[in-house]
Amino acid sequence: MTRVLLVSHYYPPHVGGIENVVRHEALHLTRAGAEVTVLTSGPRTVTEEDEGVRVVRVAAWNGVEERTGVPFPVLSPRVLAAAVRWARWADVVHVHDCLYMTSWAAGLGSALTGTPQVMTQHVALVEHPSVVVRAVQRAVYGLAGRLLLRRARRVLVVNGRVADFVTAHGARAVDHLANGVDTHLFRPPRSAEERRSARREFGLPKDRVLVLFVGRLVPKKGYDLLVGAADAGYDLVFAGDGAQETADAPGVHHLGALAPDRLAGLYRAVDLFALPSVAEGFPLTVQEAMASGLPVVTTDDPGYAPYRLADAGVRLLPRDGGRLRGTLRELAGDEELRAAMGRSAHARAATDFAWEQHTAALLRTYAAAVVRRMPKAPA
Template sequence: MRPYRVLLVSHYYPPHLGGIENVVRQEALQLAALGAEVTVLTSGARSRTSTADGVRVVEVAAWNGIERRAGVPFPVLSPALLPAALRWARWADAVHLHDCLYLTSWTAGLAAALTGTPHLLTQHVGLVEHPSALVKGVQRAVYAVAGRALLRRARQVLTLNASVADFVRSYGARPERMRHLANGVDTELFRPAASPAETAAARERFALPADRPLVLFAGRLVPKKGYQLLLAAHDPAAGYDLVFAGDGDSRALRGRPGVHHLGTLAPAELAEAYRACDVFALPSTAEGFPLTVQEAMASGLPVLTTDDPGYAPYELDRELVRLTPREVEPLRAALAELTTDAGLRARMGRYSREHARAAFGWGRHAERLLAAYRGSHG
């Protein structure tokens, strides 16, 4: 019997850095390890096909000016996308789309319909907050048209949290076809520092101060991630520094006392940045349980993030994970508490690591995916 064939579809894929592309990369590797034949359809600087670690990657040339100019990650792919999608949808036993906001998903969804191949869809987020009314309006229009069609036709719709589940239901996902499936995390790569010496070495590598608590933010520097809230809540006289890892508009970070910007980091570098810091803070909105929170927990860091209904399915201990309102004053108070109480940080860090190891395994995630693919033929 030939291996089961899966077409994973994502607007970006590593080496482009971001949460969705990291998830798709891990799914591809884990599915291949389970014996599936995996092809990834994505965008690239030029059209090409390559194979690495048992995964075929089909890149279609794309223009990324929207991301460069407006900070919106939306590649515009060449007309070669449709024939590529048709070819690989015809080859596949199942097509797995990631987020219905992108050209890759619309086109591969159409290709799946034309070839009679079942498609599944993972929706990662709901509507993304953005200062531009135009961007928000375009999002709503896309979800109302292309998104609704993809959600209605999907054999299964996979969501990461209750907030996103409510979102996809409002845009036509069939409740009986919806499933909760948490992302995984590499708990070997993302791990606590083995010793104070390892932490000191990581701080030296990134030119970070050795003598004060460090609060890490990891993510794109865009409004929905809340980096501006974190800056507003920071008190330079409180004895701790902020560390930002991610791309985007960094102008607000420049020249501020006690603020460090590491830029965009590859996964191994980001893992080291977690080990260099003492607290992880992400006052984001409409994300539920983002991958960086999982990585921070796996790295043994105390976590401070927005109180979001999306965390409910994970049954977190609210004494050991700080879930605060998305407001400056509660955030400032929580930062002050965590950066001055080493014992509390140690208790929260132990809980983070234990929870991550128990709940976020990529192997288990891939097994559930493969079962979902096979079940989509019924």
């Protein structure tokens, strides 16, 4: 049985992308037979169990996030002792992102105990509007980040942009591994009646082609670009938090942010998915839409290149409102083309992006990184 120490600055119930990925990895690794401990932050120091996963929380102050929106917990010095203790127990230490105090402590614990370290780097430098935040990022990546990346046996990334970033910061062995998606929850409708029922549930028109956008309603995500591509041939459906200047416009439906099970039902209610975002690489919503059997229209980001999404029926466009409107009008008027693209997208998601495939790839990565030794159980 492989003993894995997963390290994340946050873990559910805290809401965020990295913590959701880590929880899914922890649960699926456990189901695959690994023994998993998660080292993370919390309001107090405590050890809990989450469906067979040991969760070690170290007390942290979250004032940075509360005051600035930057998710950076400041941990108690106890994190160092906890990191050493659980690194000694583990066969492999898997650190998520190198920007956080949990990561720095785990890197030190891994070095002191000789435990092999694997990293997942989720993002490159985030172009935050604050000059101070950008400067701090650069300093951390240039110091602690570089040390962590150089020491990692393998660095896993979700797109080509992050691969270039970690290579420039000293990573020696880089592999692409997309985040997993729950292909049991996110699936195509089983019948026309299920689609009609989903439309009734969300109060959506039964006789219109529906184009779905999921994400924060901000320019980076392409919300304004999609609103500008509105057309008489289809309605726009928005799921996410943010500005809703067009809430009363005809043919535009705002549903707000939705829990995953509700969001899965919404994917089954619509006809196609559009995300004209910028500088994202490979958003999870694209994977969810593909798993749900939807044709996908998104920005031709270089980060997609390793996944050959065009071969899976995904339309990759320049970030241009006219091209976006033209493509959406084409797809809205061709039901057979939408169905063919949706089948290709679903097949690719089921083959490459399901959590079971993600977990199997992690276990292979761990096996390649692990130095055979007999870890001691913690006192």
